[in-house]
Amino acid sequence: MSGKLSKLWRKDGTKSVVSSLISILIGLTVGAVIILIMGLANSNLGLRSVWEAIRLEFLGLFSTGRGAGGVLTFGFNPVNMGDMLFRATPLILTGLSVAVAYKTGLFNIGAPGQYLMGTAFTLMLALGIPTETVPAPVVWVIAFLGGILAGALWGCIPGLVKAFLNINEVLACIMTNWIAANVVTWIFDGSVFRNTVENTKSAYIYMTSHNGVQTAKMGLDVIFPNSQVNGGILIAIVIAILMYILMNKTTLGYQLKACGSNRHAARYAGIADKRNIVLSMAIAGGLSGAAAALYYLSGNTEFFWNTYQSLPATGFDGIPVALLAVSNPIGVIFAGCFMSMLDVVGQQITNLTPYNEYISDVIVATIVYLSAFSLAIKMLLTGRRKKKLSETAAGTERILTGEAPPPDETTAPPDRGTVEKGGDEA
């Protein structure tokens, strides 16, 4: 029995799960400590509210408001659960976007831009095609695919400049993000899609339900009544499983990952590295576009179009989701749900205590910070093991597993794509 356990312990996946759980725990603790410090420093808040906020931070998903005597009550709350699943939908997809790019050696910080482009095209198609002539489900499909395509094309740009001009994809992504923010504002400024019916809402686009287009509930509203949940979450999960199959069970996935671990070695092995870099950015962009499409096609979400000064947080939140899931597509489903749970928790804290929802962003940032070096430590561990292996097997192991040849002096292992032949890249 203990032998089995230690075998399980030695597995790479187990280590990843454990390290992610530790990150989550530390992140939650940091959040609790900040609440405590704030409560002690500010005499208006009081210890009672500190204790309430901390309890909500850990158990907010099961919060059912305040019972008799103003005591916090906990239990199964279908609205919270449904909202969590609803908000998890775009997070799972942007998380997949970042994760797939990361597996192929690219850091896709361009998800916000791809998400915005996806939003713009989804909304234009969903609101622009008259449902009198075209049936609403067909419009839905067209808008969904249009969003994916827009995201994919926008994602291609950093991929292209990376592959052919050797520009660092992080910088290209940041630039395309802000270009997208301005382009989207430009598209909707003065367009017919602006919500002019409700005067109180300036700078909002109509909901897609204005045109009768919305995602089917697929029976989820029966399980979680009164919440925002719809069939989008099921579509997101299916996409995640498909991505898992693509990355781990197909030749294309193998090629993409090979390019990620060492672009030059992959080319030496006869893999079209440039094509694969563009392709993986296109897939990543498409996933971000899908995230936007599913979020805005739900029929109950509105898009604030005057967005040129800020980028959508959902895009950036893909990064923590992917890091928490260690870039595993199946893990992304759970990480996405966890992130949206924090979102719900933040809402509960805002509603029920003097604290506010930004505490959940602090927790997320802490988790990202931790994952920055948990990754490095893991690399160190596996690196050491490999060194021992290569001593005994005289390098045959490396060739068998398709690993990179030993790096030369100017390239640091492991080649993650950010630094190649230093200096060539801008």
Next chain:
Amino acid sequence: MTFLIQQTMLYAIPLMIVALAGVFAERSGIINLALEGIMIFGAFIGVLFVNLVQQAGIFNAAYEAGNWIALQGFELLAMLVSAIMGAVFSLLLSFASVNLKADQTIGGTALNLMAPALVLFFIRIIASQNTLQMATGNAAGWFMIQKSDFGYGRNEEMGFFGSTFIDRTYLATYVCILLFIILSVLLYKTRFGLRLRSCGENPQAADSLGINVYKMRYAGTTISGALAGMGGFVYALTTANCSANGDVAGFGFLALAVMIFGNWKPLNIAGASLLFGLFKCVAAAYTSIDINGDGVFLLAELGISAHFYRLLPYLITLVVLAFTSKRSRAPKAEGIPYDKGQR
């Protein structure tokens, strides 16, 4: 013309100083993607300091008496505080990337996520809204240098030089320019600067000559953090009426673009930031810019959308990168954690 120059300076100077912040980090071998986050944090700290000092009433007497020199001192103090706290905040990045050899891109992203979250969490509790403002008055009343400070009357002119560079300006702008020059000299003409740069090019060689690479990288990132924090406050002071709302409208990322556009060299960066500042200014105020003073608003009559001017800096950066990427000289060892045992 006066308006155009003043507005351009307003945008260009924070960009310039934050881009230099990026240079210090990258020249020492650390990619500082967290410029945006540190700016947000610095802006918050500076505004909070101003707010608290105002509440304590320390400078109220000087304000009542119109003692503008004391108020400038207050401004400098706020800049100093935001610089110190910016440096402290950046230690999170240095610790992760130097001591723990973490992925610098992710570390920077973490700081970029952390800063607005923390800042908004505090602001909401302190101010019960999403913006923290000065306790009393406004930035122009407290900190702007006016011609009346020099005994000029309402209808008297200061001349072109005076009205462009003295009237209605902030001392912070000139402090930033001065710091920019001093630090550029430091980077290129002193032993410390040479050592710092060597750690970004070939840390192994630097180490073999007895230079402590870890210390140098800490120094580079800390200077970077201080400059970015100060730049954040200067941005909040001069363009946002001394208020903080957990957002600097992508200025930190724009500064990164300026840094790359300027090829990691201070003089080019100064030029690039002026160019970018000009675009920002044109986008913000193109309908009211009268270039040669003949009453014709040329840019407004061209009929190009403001959105186009806004996205132009980013587009130009991308295009310039595309053309110069072969010649572009990023520090060689940037982004690679230094490992003593490595060949």
